[in-house]
Amino acid sequence: MxxxxxxxxxxxxxxxxxxxxxxxxxxxxxxxxxxxxxxxxxxxxxxxxxxxxxxxxxxxxxxxxxxxxxxxxxxxxxxxxxxxxxxxxxxxxxxxxxxxxxxxxxxxxxxxxxxxxxxxxxxxxxxxxxxxxxxxxxxxxxxAIPNMPGADVPDGKDEEENKIVSTWGTIPGIKNPRHHYDLGAELGIFDFERGVKIAESRFTVLMNWGAKMERALMNFMLDSHSKRGYSEVFPPILVNRNCLVGTGQLPKFADDFYKCADDELYLVPTAEVPITNLYREEVIDEADLPIYHCAYTPNFRREAGSAGKDTRGYIRQHQFNKVELVKFCTPETSADEHEKLTRDAELILEALELPYRRMLLCSGDMGFCAAKCYDLEVWFPAQDKYREISSCSVFGDFQARRANLRYKPTDGGKAKYLHTINGSGLAIGRAMAAILENNQQPDGSVRVPTVLQPYMGVSVIAAKLAAVT
RNA sequence: GGAGAGGUGGCUGAGUGGUCGAAAGCACCUUCCUGCUAAGAAGACGUACGGAGUUAAUCUGUACCGAGGGUUCGAAUCCCUCCCUCUCCGCCA
Structure with a gap:
């Protein structure tokens, strides 16, 4: 061999x-x-x-x-x-x-x-x-050398060569579907202009039911993952440089993050960074593995290099909310844990009744650290296509080496690098955008997914209800 | 922001110029003994890179006591700079 x-x-x-x-x-x-x-x-x-x-x-x-x-x-x-x-x-x-x-x-x-x-x-x-x-x-x-693609990752140059693994749900038959940003603006839940006034472009204010739905989604996702064994964490949103090196964002992608002017601190681009670094420089007992964490954080990305992309709407923002899933496990179980984590993210989409598909990324389209990656893409009727809403990756020991994450095997022996896995479960803003588009009614109202109704207290967001009283 | 204390191996913690890769204890591993709300005895026990050796056992070189620099034939130990942690005070959601 x-x-x-x-x-x-x-x-x-x-x-x-x-x-x-x-x-x-x-x-x-x-x-x-x-x-x-x-x-x-x-x-x-x-x-x-x-x-x-x-x-x-x-x-x-x-x-x-x-x-x-x-x-x-x-x-x-x-x-x-x-x-x-x-x-x-x-x-x-x-x-x-x-x-x-x-x-x-x-x-x-x-x-x-x-x-x-x-x-x-x-x-x-x-x-x-x-x-x-x-x-x-x-x-x-x-x-500056990325991780090596796993053997079961298909060869390919870019996203064109990603493989569809599965699709779920029925694409709704909506006549002349409207974009989430038009619907949302009309319902008084997005205020794009004031977002720009307060910060700059690609910042949005959520008003009324928008703010409530954002919070409902966050709570629903965290509650669901908690029930499936993910222990909830609420980490610092500012992290130091070592964290970003540990999870692989630095030094190569320095332009993507917001950095504090007077301190060596960065706004997190994803909860993956603080959560994975929780155990940096530590040796964990094998008996304590696997560790499952879920975390909500706001995320901040400068989106350098994506000028002109998704300029309208709530799809690509400098600040967005996300619930992230992170696992630490042994090398023997990581492939399986990756599958399960991806499935846990899918269950959120299914609970929200959103049609989606799972893509296996080809070798050329994977992130820097990933050994293998599934993207979950949700259906956007007005765009007439699937858009990424979650990215679930297994990193092998790539991040563990950088962050010095080790475990002590039960059978004695030296500390070994563990494996890390993470995935969005899910991006909240995109989930809301998808709900608006997929659940739009002919009269301009939007049906609230059943699982969110207890969190929001209403079953429909209608123009006349738009103002929260 | 001010004052003080401190950063040593998986953990706790000694160590103020060579006998220190580093006492002791805990944890872990091996063996023995005892025998049951688990105790005792002995031994082994850091990491990385390199060389020799059968890509073995083993032997051996070098580095690492927060980081960097300095003094010295020689630094965990003395000096300087930086980083971080803790305690107290101040400020504050």
């Missing part, structure tokens, strides 16, 4: 047992990763890269993103050469220290050894400079 087969048969792309601990250059290069993470910081398994560069290269090529480890491999080899040189010098200087320790040196001998050490130190300084540069380069390169 080739190494590649053994690797990809787990589909997580990365061997788990092999761990690589790299010490990046201190403050060298443009990436500065602060404090404890610096030392324990890990990314793709370098050992795997050294031993099977072709296999890794082949796997990365499937992403069609122009990723290559060639430069990394070369830098790594040079670095290790420099490192041995440095170590040899250090070894000699340690020997000299030992001689001093023995206390048997004569005066002239002492002087001679002192000057030898001085020479060693100065040579070491030169080597060290080179080492530092190489380490910085290696870190930078390694952090």
């Amino acid at each position: 080739s190494p590649l087969l053994s690797i990809s048969s787990q589909f997580h792309g990365i061997t788990l047992l092999k761990s690589y601990n790299q010490e990046p250059g201190e403050n060298s290069g443009p990436i500065s990763i602060t404090s404890s993470l610096t030392k324990k910081f890990k990314m793709l398994d370098l050992k795997l890269i050294r031993e099977n560069p072709e296999a890794v290269e082949t796997a990365l090529a499937r992403r069609h993103g122009g990723f290559s480890i060639k430069e990394l491999v070369e830098i790594d080899a040079r670095l290790r050469k420099v490192q041995s040189e440095w170590e040899a010098l250090n070894c000699r200087s340690n020997e000299i220290s030992e001689l001093f320790k023995s206390g048997k040196l004569s005066g002239p001998e002492k002087e001679s050894f002192k000057s030898e050490t001085k020479e060693i130190k100065s040579r070491q300084g030169e080597v060290e400079e080179e080492k530092r540069v190489l380490e910085g380069q290696r870190t930078q390169l390694a952090l």
Whole structure:
């Protein structure tokens, strides 16, 4: 069996047992990763890269993103050469220290050894400079390499080649369906103009039943997931840099986030970030796995690079609400847990009576960290197409390496990297938009899905009821 | 924001210049003993990268005591800078 087969048969792309601990250059290069993470910081398994560069290269090529480890491999080899040189010098200087320790040196001998050490130190300084540069380069390169697609991920370049796994529900036969933004504006539940006035474009104010439905959806989703065993978390919405490196958003996607001007803190782009980082740098007992969490947070994205996309309506906002599902589990169970998590997200769509389909993303369309990903797409009648409402990914140990998430196996042995999985369950704003469009009535009112009625206290949102009294 | 204390291995916690990769305790693992609301004895027990060795056992080099820099033949230990945590005060939803 080739190494590649053994690797990809787990589909997580990365061997788990092999761990690589790299010490990046201190403050060298443009990436500065602060404090404890610096030392324990890990990314793709370098050992795997050294031993099977072709296999890794082949796997990365499937992403069609122009990723290559060639430069990394070369830098790594040079670095290790420099490192041995440095170590040899250090070894000699340690020997000299030992001689001093023995206390048997004569005066002239002492002087001679002192000057030898001085020479060693100065040579070491030169080597060290080179080492530092190489380490910085290696870190930078390694952090910019995405996860390898799993073996059961179809090849493909972009979203055109994603595979439909299943579809659910009946597409409603609505004559001349109206867009959610028109309906919502008419019903007095979206105020796009004032959102812009208060913040800027792509910020929206929810009024009256809109605000209530947002809250109803949030509560319904959290309640549902809680009942299925997800423990609820309400985390900080501002996170530090290490969190974003840990879950893979940084350093590569720095333009996507809002950053505080005076503090090294970022607004979360998704609850995945704080929740996954809950256990960063920790070792969890295997007996405590799997861990299921659900969390509501507002999410903030600058949407750099999506100019002109979805400019109308409530689909692509700088601030949006989402309930997120996150799992921590052993490598053996992650494939299964991923399926179950995706199913848990689907159950929300089904409860909301929204037609949807499940897509298996092809290798070229997956996110940076994902080993495998399902997107759930909900039907938008006015657009006459399915739109993403949830993305459920399994990461293998990719995030676990970055965030140093480990577990202690029950059978003893060393701490191993665990596997992480997450998915939206669901994006709340898009869910509301989908409800508006799919449940619109000829008279311009909107039927409230049955499961939401207890949360909202009404069964229909009608124009005449639009004002909450 | 002000003042003080502190950051050491899975955890607790000693350690103020070489005998420290690091006492002790807890946890975990192995063995033995005892025998049942579990106790006792002994041993083993950090991570990473490299070299030798049968891609073994094992031996060995280097680094790591928050991070970076400095002093020194030699730093967990002394000095400087930064980060973080805790306590008290101030402010405050």
